[in-house]
Amino acid sequence: MSDTLETPAVPTTLLKGKRILVAKPGLDGHDVGAKVIALALRDAGAEVIYTGLRKSPGFIARVAVDEDVDAVGLSILSGSHKELVADSIAALAQEGASAIPVFVGGTIPAEDVAMLLDLGVKAVFTADMKLDDVIAEVAAGLRGQPT
Amino acid sequence: MNVAPRSPILDRRALGRALSRAADAALADILATPRDESRHLARRIGVTGPPGAGKSTLIAALARHRLARAGQVAIVAIDPTSPKTGGSILGDRIRMDGLVDDPRVFIRSLASRSATDGLADNLPEILGVFDDFGFDEIILETVGVGQAEFAVRDLVDVELLVLSPGAGDQIQAMKAGILETADIFVINKADQPDAAKVEAELKATLALTAPGEPPPVLRVRADAGENIAALDAAIEHAAEHQAAHGPDARRRRVRQRVRGLVWRQLTAVLARLPQEALDQPLPALYAAVLAGLAAGPAG
Ligand code: B12
Ligand SMILES: Nc1nc2c(ncn2[C@@H]2O[C@H](COP(=O)(O)OP(=O)(O)O)[C@@H](O)[C@H]2O)c(=O)[nH]1
Ligand SMILES: [Mg+2]
Numbered sequence: 279m280s281d282t283l284e285t286p287a288v289p290t291t292l293l294k295g296k297r298i299l300v301a302k303p304g305l306d307g308h309d310v311g312a313k314v315i316a317l318a319l320r321d322a323g324a325e326v327i328y329t330g331l332r333k334s335p336g337f338i339a340r341v342a343v344d345e346d347v348d349a350v351g352l353s354i355l356s357g358s359h360k361e362l363v364a365d366s367i368a369a370l371a372q373e374g375a376s377a378i379p380v381f382v383g384g385t386i387p388a389e390d391v392a393m394l395l396d397l398g399v400k401a402v403f404t405a406d407m408k409l410d411d412v413i414a415e416v417a418a419g420l421r422g423q424p425t
Numbered sequence: 426m427n428v429a430p431r432s433p434i435l436d437r438r439a440l441g442r443a444l445s446r447a448a449d450a451a452l453a454d455i456l457a458t459p460r461d462e463s464r465h466l467a468r469r470i471g472v473t474g475p476p477g478a479g480k481s482t483l484i485a486a487l488a489r490h491r492l493a494r495a496g497q498v499a500i501v502a503i504d505p506t507s508p509k510t511g512g513s514i515l516g517d518r519i520r521m522d523g524l525v526d527d528p529r530v531f532i533r534s535l536a537s538r539s540a541t542d543g544l545a546d547n548l549p550e551i552l553g554v555f556d557d558f559g560f561d562e563i564i565l566e567t568v569g570v571g572q573a574e575f576a577v578r579d580l581v582d583v584e585l586l587v588l589s590p591g592a593g594d595q596i597q598a599m600k601a602g603i604l605e606t607a608d609i610f611v612i613n614k615a616d617q618p619d620a621a622k623v624e625a626e627l628k629a630t631l632a633l634t635a636p637g638e639p640p641p642v643l644r645v646r647a648d649a650g651e652n653i654a655a656l657d658a659a660i661e662h663a664a665e666h667q668a669a670h671g672p673d674a675r676r677r678r679v680r681q682r683v684r685g686l687v688w689r690q691l692t693a694v695l696a697r698l699p700q701e702a703l704d705q706p707l708p709a710l711y712a713a714v715l716a717g718l719a720a721g722p723a724g
Binding site: 293294295297316317321323324325326327329340341343344346373375 | 449512518526532
């Protein structure tokens, strides 16, 4: 609903009404970052679904479609981000959900960022970024998305 | 739209999108395009009870049994919205991972938004979408209830109240509320030492509050699937006595629907009220709020 047309972005409502899936693809068991991000998104007003650890790209795409989320956030600290991101984006396409924007966070070396963006990822985040900036950039990435 | 039963859900993307439209629909839009109440109706099973009792785990176990009876099963799970930020963590479906690969199951998580009755804004509209898509059954998990939220009663055909050991004190507190409305009582976590004690306490309380035939009380272990078949059978039995498709059930649903819409409008009117308005005498304030309600939805 667009009852807040051009109101200035108050931090707590930046993501109001947005549904966001935070997902952990692959085999890595690092979940601190995913949980930190899930809570930060919630505190920015989002409705957050967290998949839990070790999910396949197909599982993540199915949940994204059923929940009709506004964004999928992949949290990857295993080093397998290239394969997992490519597979997750392919799985979304197979479910007819290519329109859902994908964000990636975790231990992503700077030299891999361009490659992920080429795959269609909206933005890539690492632990050295300020949480507020991460949330603001996710919100910016969602603005103008078809809903 | 009539999808043949016992088949996979055909267009999950379309269904997912339709559910979002229903959830986000403005009051004015809902009133402008009222749903047809006389179409196919999915049977609705409501699952309520305190946080942590095992509702989500139980639904995961129960759905497997229901699938043997129904072609397509929807699960709708509600978690609370923070009144401060409007945000929420929708954590129920994490207990239902094993169902995600089943093409006949559709799980949807909802935030309560402005609703404070254990349900969610636009819930009747959202559930109606599953009717449109030909689902046979909907299992609805409410927000973990305190003691007074029994609005779910009007929305479902069969209501389950899930309790677990350690809920002894809650039973006392609950007796005037949902204890009177549930059709089936489930004591979950039968593996824990106090399960028998809770069951005895519950039965004693029920004997006092509900005269006549005592409602079924079942002890189960949701995380191991124990005694879920008996619960499944009890649901079937209760549903047969409910005449889910009769005029009474329909009217109950309509009552809850209109209540939900008025509640949303009331929340909006109160939010728009200028601070000074709260300084006027109560009768004047009351009249102002009623006038706000009568003015109808704004946008
Ligand atoms: C803590 C830790 C562990 C803990 C994990 C506990 C847990 N439950 O999470 C334990 C001790 C269990 C562990 C184990 C291992 N670990 Co470890 N671990 C770390 C460590 C030190 C910190 C990770 C962390 O929690 N950071 C804090 C959080 C808040 O940061 P974050 O996850 O990066 O998230 C932030 C951003 O990236 C971003 N973000 C993250 N996800 C998302 C998602 C979205 C949508 C958005 C918007 C943003 C976002 O926002 C977050 C907040 O700022 C890192 C090193 C490091 N400095 O990263 C190694 C590290 C990740 N581990 C590593 C390894 C190799 C392992 C092990 C394989 C070690 C071993 N040989 O046994 C095991 C494997 C465990 C497993 N099953 O996968 C390597 C990974 C190498 C790689 N990527 O190629 C690292 C990088 C250490 C290193 N330099 O070698 N580990
Ligand atoms: N011991 C035991 N734990 C259970 C059982 N069923 C569920 N649980 C656990 O109880 C906790 C809460 O379960 P959940 O389904 O999320 O409860 P809800 O908040 O009512 O939906 C989880 O840690 C479950 O694993 C059971 O039968 N026995
Ligand atoms: Mg739950």
